[in-house]
Amino acid sequence: MTKPLIKNNPQPPRIPSGQEIYDGLMGKIEPELLTANLPMLEEQSAHDTPEQKEERMQRYQKAFEEYDRQYQEYIQELTAAVENYKRTALKSMENQDRTEEANTLSNLENSISTS
Numbered sequence: 001m002t003k004p005l006i007k008n009n010p011q012p013p014r015i016p017s018g019q020e021i022y023d024g025l026m027g028k029i030e031p032e033l034l035t036a037n038l039p040m041l042e043e044q045s046a047h048d049t050p051e052q053k054e055e056r057m058q059r060y061q062k063a064f065e066e067y068d069r070q071y072q073e074y075i076q077e078l079t080a081a082v083e084n085y086k087r088t089a090l091k092s093m094e095n096q097d098r099t100e101e102a103n104t105l106s107n108l109e110n111s112i113s114t115s
Contacts, residue, residue, distance in 0.1 A: 010088040013081040025070045030063035 016024070019035055026033050032041065045056060 010085055010092060012085050013078065025074065026067055029066050033060060033063055
């Protein structure tokens with residue numbers, strides 16, 4: 001049986017799917033643009049007047065601009081979380097190696113002193 005590479009593993013950040021990210025952000029900005037609603041947009045806007053269509057397009061444009069802004073923030077936060085995980089995992093592995101080395105040295109010293 002192989003032993004785990006890292007004991008007391010730090011938990012990696014959860015990386016959601018693209019759809020989960022999109023829907024999570026867009027749902028707070030413009031729910032009409034959720035992925036589940038996209039197939040129905042054409043039908044919903046079929047009877048819009050030119051003014052309503054223009055207003056809708058401007059609203060959607062603003063929604064996508066806000067989405068892009070929030071997405072960039074989200075990616076920065078996720079990147080920081082991944083970097084933190086990497087640092088924590090490496091530190092955990094280093095500490096584990098030091099502990100194992102100390103135990104090995106202690107055992108070796110004990111076996112030499114009892115000989």
